[in-house]
């Protein structure tokens with residue numbers, strides 16, 4: 001039996017603009033397994049957020065999403081009504097975004113938010129109902145679990161009175177009330193300073209292990225991906241170009257784009273002068289190259305790469321690569 005919490009097959013998303021649909025994400029295939037962190041990485045504009053938002057059905061009305069499969073623990077997300085999807089989102093399927101402020105009602109204290117969530121969860125099971133009755137004590141325990149030892153004080157405060165790190169911890173506590181099966185996080189530590197960022201990353205890792213849930217973690221930061229993720233999917237111009245175990249991807253990147261990303265990260269780390277390891281820019285979604293999307297920037301490009309988009313090739317060790325160097329297109 002598959003241990004996949006989330007299975008995505010052939011996901012494509014575009015935006016209606018001026019009478020046509022501009023495709024920005026295509027042929028996305030991934031699986032988030034129970035108990036693992038799958039990192040979705042790639043440079044700015046590569047389609048990471050659109051992929052996450054497509055899965056969570058959070059894109060604006062001009063978005064068009066299609067997929068062959070969008071399965072969450074046996075539930076076909078594509079066929080769920082808007083209402084049932086909303087019910088699923090925020091309970092078994094949780095999300096944490098870059099800016100926690102937007103998740104809170106600024107005119108309500110933290111205690112109000114916790115009470116609401118515990119009450120909503122209380123309708124799910126007798127165990128949740130018991131916790132909902134004692135929501136204050138349950139909240140204090142939960143806040144302690146996410147690294148807020150003085151929860152009773154925090155509960156008396158308004159969102160704007162908390163630091164970014166405290167607010168993100170509180171949001172994580174709210175998410176955890178439901179003990180979700182899948183957490184999707186999109187750059188949730190970007191606005192935090194380095195020390196708090198490291199603390200929140202450790203917290204994510206600990207909680208994810210404890211809940212044994214699936215975790216899709218979107219980031220452009222290779223150091224974070226290395227720290228947190230069991231497997232990594234590398235995205236370029238809306239497609240996944242390489243996917244596999246983190247260790248192998250870092251020790252032996254196969255796709256020329258992954259090689260460039262790692263070289264750039266290393267150059268930044270060692271403060272060498274090689275600032276632009278990948279020359280050129282992402283292609284315009286309205287004017288994509290006919291073959292491999294990375295071809296205009298690839299130092300290994302050959303005629304074959306321009307003929308048609310390369311297919312994903314299984315290169316063994318749980319790794320797949322979209323490049324003619326590893327198989328035929």
Ligand SMILES: Nc1ncnc2c1ncn2[C@@H]1O[C@H](COP(=O)(O)OP(=O)(O)OP(=O)(O)O)[C@@H](O)[C@H]1O
Nearest residue numbers: 015024043044045046047048049050051060220285
């Ligand atoms: N609402 C929208 N309407 C039209 N195009 C959009 C919309 N949202 C995103 N896009 C386009 O989709 C592409 C992918 O954007 P996305 O936000 O997913 O990138 P990203 O990989 O998350 O980047 P970053 O690391 O900067 O967050 C970009 O070309 C972007 O301009």
Ligand code: SF4
Nearest residue numbers: 292295298305323324
């Ligand atoms: S298919 Fe060709 S152009 Fe694309 S990454 Fe591989 S070698 Fe480079």
Ligand SMILES: [Mg+2]
Nearest residue numbers: 048049050186
């Ligand atoms: Mg993004």
